[in-house]
Amino acid sequence: MNFRTFAAFVGPSIVMMLLFIAFPLISVFTQSFYITQPIYEVVEVETCTPGFLTQTCVTEENSVPILDEHGEIVTKTEFVGLQSYRNVLELDRVWTAFREGSWTAFQTIDFWKALRFTLTFTLITLPLNLGVGLGIALMINNAAKSIRGPVIFISLLPFIITPVIGALSINWLFRGDGILTAIMEWYSGRDIALFAQAWTIEILMMLYRVWHVAPFAGIVLYAGLQTVNQDSLESALIDGASRWQRMRYVIIPHLMPLITFISMIHLMDSYRVFEEIVGFSSQGHVISLQWLTYDFLVPDQAGNRSISRASASAMLTMVGIVILLIAPLRRTWRDHKGSN
Amino acid sequence: MKFRSLLLAGAVAMSAGAAFADCAYENTTPLTSLSAGFEAWKAVTDAMAECGNFTASLDQEFREKQPEAFAANPSLYQIGGVANATLIPLLNAGSIRPLDDLIATYGQNLTPNQMIQIDGTTYAIAMAVNAQHLMYRTDILADLNLEVPTTYAEVLAAAQVIRDAGVVEYPLGGTFKTGWNLGEEFVNMYLGEGGEFFADGNMPAINNPQGIAALETLLAMTEFMDPEYLVSDSTYVQQQFQQGKIAMANLWATRAAAMNDEAESEVVGLVGMASAPMGSAAPASSLWWDGIVLAANMTDEEAEAAFQVALEGIDNEMVAANNDTAVWLVSGYQPGELAAGAAGTAQNGAVPYPASGPMGIMHTELGNGLADYLNGNKDAATALADIEAAYITAAQEAGLIQ
Numbered sequence: 001m002n003f004r005t006f007a008a009f010v011g012p013s014i015v016m017m018l019l020f021i022a023f024p025l026i027s028v029f030t031q032s033f034y035i036t037q038p039i040y041e042v043v044e045v046e047t048c049t050p051g052f053l054t055q056t057c058v059t060e061e062n063s064v065p066i067l068d069e070h071g072e073i074v075t076k077t078e079f080v081g082l083q084s085y086r087n088v089l090e091l092d093r094v095w096t097a098f099r100e101g102s103w104t105a106f107q108t109i110d111f112w113k114a115l116r117f118t119l120t121f122t123l124i125t126l127p128l129n130l131g132v133g134l135g136i137a138l139m140i141n142n143a144a145k146s147i148r149g150p151v152i153f154i155s156l157l158p159f160i161i162t163p164v165i166g167a168l169s170i171n172w173l174f175r176g177d178g179i180l181t182a183i184m185e186w187y188s189g190r191d192i193a194l195f196a197q198a199w200t201i202e203i204l205m206m207l208y209r210v211w212h213v214a215p216f217a218g219i220v221l222y223a224g225l226q227t228v229n230q231d232s233l234e235s236a237l238i239d240g241a242s243r244w245q246r247m248r249y250v251i252i253p254h255l256m257p258l259i260t261f262i263s264m265i266h267l268m269d270s271y272r273v274f275e276e277i278v279g280f281s282s283q284g285h286v287i288s289l290q291w292l293t294y295d296f297l298v299p300d301q302a303g304n305r306s307i308s309r310a311s312a313s314a315m316l317t318m319v320g321i322v323i324l325l326i327a328p329l330r331r332t333w334r335d336h337k338g339s340n
Numbered sequence: 341m342k343f344r345s346l347l348l349a350g351a352v353a354m355s356a357g358a359a360f361a362d363c364a365y366e367n368t369t370p371l372t373s374l375s376a377g378f379e380a381w382k383a384v385t386d387a388m389a390e391c392g393n394f395t396a397s398l399d400q401e402f403r404e405k406q407p408e409a410f411a412a413n414p415s416l417y418q419i420g421g422v423a424n425a426t427l428i429p430l431l432n433a434g435s436i437r438p439l440d441d442l443i444a445t446y447g448q449n450l451t452p453n454q455m456i457q458i459d460g461t462t463y464a465i466a467m468a469v470n471a472q473h474l475m476y477r478t479d480i481l482a483d484l485n486l487e488v489p490t491t492y493a494e495v496l497a498a499a500q501v502i503r504d505a506g507v508v509e510y511p512l513g514g515t516f517k518t519g520w521n522l523g524e525e526f527v528n529m530y531l532g533e534g535g536e537f538f539a540d541g542n543m544p545a546i547n548n549p550q551g552i553a554a555l556e557t558l559l560a561m562t563e564f565m566d567p568e569y570l571v572s573d574s575t576y577v578q579q580q581f582q583q584g585k586i587a588m589a590n591l592w593a594t595r596a597a598a599m600n601d602e603a604e605s606e607v608v609g610l611v612g613m614a615s616a617p618m619g620s621a622a623p624a625s626s627l628w629w630d631g632i633v634l635a636a637n638m639t640d641e642e643a644e645a646a647f648q649v650a651l652e653g654i655d656n657e658m659v660a661a662n663n664d665t666a667v668w669l670v671s672g673y674q675p676g677e678l679a680a681g682a683a684g685t686a687q688n689g690a691v692p693y694p695a696s697g698p699m700g701i702m703h704t705e706l707g708n709g710l711a712d713y714l715n716g717n718k719d720a721a722t723a724l725a726d727i728e729a730a731y732i733t734a735a736q737e738a739g740l741i742q
Contacts, residue, residue: 046460048455049629052686054453056627102715110708176576193566195571196570281517281518283521284571302697302699303742304704306738307435
């Protein structure tokens with residue numbers, strides 16, 4: 001392929017990536033070092049609001065933003081260095097909690113509370129996702145040819161459902177006296193409240209995530225199973241390898257590149273866990289890093305939002321993903337070099 | 341088939357024509373509105389639509405769109421629906437217009453109580469008030485010979501009796517969902533204790549005996565509530581009432597009509613309305629209003645049309661048709677039994693929600709920070725101190741504290 005053709009094929013994609021990934025990323029990165037805020041003046045105002053029958057009027061000092069001649073709010077932008085990162089990380093509170101040796105105090109600091117959950121969530125769902133995915137792949141592979149199509153379709157269904165909708169339906173099945181909680185209560189004969197403490201919510205979230213993503217792992221691994229060398233399998237069989245040994249020494253090594261691929265996708269996806277927090281409305285007990293960024297961004301009723309802290313928190317989330325990806329990336333790199 | 345659909349189209353056209361005739365003002369200017377999406381706004385915007393050339397956006401996330409949409413020139417919406425707090429960003433940005441000249445020309449039917457005035461200039465017309473007040477099961481209280489509680493001590497005592505009698509699953513309900521709802525619960529309690537949120541220079545001032553008293557009452561209430569209270573919002577509490585699972589709750593006046601909705605409720609006619617229980621200074625509630633603003637960035641002709649259409653939306657015909665949907669401030673409103681709670685709360689001296697820029701941040705931090713106290717991870721003083729610290733960080737970033 002000559003260079004012109006190559007450029008014509010790749011060009012649009014590079015432009016898109018620059019436009020929608022690189023530039024926003026740079027913009028977020030810069031914003032995390034700056035603070036933009038309106039300039040306020042303090043004025044005394046009398047505000048009258050309706051009561052049930054008569055008006056209530058109060059006179060008080062209010063901070064009111066200054067407007068320029070076009071009626072726009074005057075703002076100033078200031079370089080603050082790492083201030084926003086400090087505000088997100090709250091290292092002084094971490095240090096106090098550490099000195100007191102109090103895990104509870106440590107876990108009341110938003111960022112670290114979110115990081116703890118995000119990491120637990122990511123690292124526990126990873127092996128479950130791979131295990132269940134492999135199970136689904138084997139199930140499809142062993143299904144009779146005539147029903148294989150429907151089996152693939154049905155096992156892919158959870159993956160097709162929109163994440164927020166899926167999380168909400170699980171929420172409704174278990175919340176309060178939802179059907180499944182009611183069944184569990186009837187079976188165990190005691191009052192069960194799954195949304196009253198953190199650990200039950202966390203388990204529900206993890207189960208939901210595995211239910212949602214395992215079909216994807218399953219379908220990728222099923223594709224891999226089609227290319228397993230039948231001769232190796234046959235010779236293993238002749239050597240007297242058990243079912244488990246064939247799995248352990250022939251099939252899994254063959255699937256390893258795919259397993260690394262699925263792990264990487266899963267690490268990236270589940271480190272950005274967000275839909276579960278919203279769908280299960282778990283903010284009172286459990287929050288994630290992505291949710292924290294979102295919470296900084298949402299304006300309150302008076303219109304204030306924390307763009308700088310949101311940017312800092314987003315950058316920190318990205319750093320976290322990169323650190324998690326180092327191990328599988330190094331493995332891929334080694335395999336790649338080895339195969340050359 | 342063809343004949344039937346023709347007949348149907350004719351009927352629709354006729355009813356549209358009849359609806360059109362309901363409006364005293366025939367509107368020829370294309371107008372749009374953006375407001376929250378609850379029942380009262382639906383009634384009001386439907387009445388506005390009768391004047392023609394009008395489309396309404398009813399959106400529960402309107403507060404995120406409204407400041408930007410009204411700052412555009414020309415504004416994307418001519419009419420806006422706001423409440424105490426959502427008025428602030430529009431007022432700050434100067435994107436809503438003073439209404440005094442329009443009121444002088446067209447507003448003869450408005451009452452002085454409906455005007456929201458800043459330094460004597462009217463910026464919004466209120467249509468209804470809303471407040472959280474006590475709702476209780478009249479049959480349960482009567483069976484157990486309980487008086488309607490007027491203070492939180494009495495609420496807790498009554499809850500104990502109800503639990504001992506075992507008539508409902510949980511004696512109390514509460515809008516304790518983490519976030520805005522939980523923040524509002526604290527605001528109500530703290531105002532009931534007579535607390536002030538801010539000291540000079542927008543510095544926070546909630547870590548005091550009133551704040552701790554407010555927190556302790558909230559915690560005492562959770563004892564009698566569904567243990568999943570941190571996910572329970574207004575709709576959830578309303579359903580708990582409708583399904584007969586709770587006996588008392590401090591719930592929004594706009595939810596009162598749902599108690600007697602025969603399609604949903606098992607307790608029709610059994611839920612009584614009373615003033616919000618008293619704190620040591622005032623009822624533990626805050627008064628909210630819902631009202632109408634007009635965008636600054638439109639022509640005067642558009643503003644005149646928009647104002648007349650808006651007035652048609654909140655006239656007494658609309659109120660006559662939707663009397664129990666809200667506690668209307670419009671003349672012609674007949675306060676029924678359902679309004680007794682909101683009226684009592686106001687008469688006992690509940691104060692308006694103290695909306696301001698700093699209060700917006702404070703409300704968010706309260707909503708996020710109180711769960712740690714209710715979960716038992718922090719004591720009351722630590723929780724309040726941490727909320728103050730979080731407030732200071734956010735307020736500094738917003739430029740409200742130097």
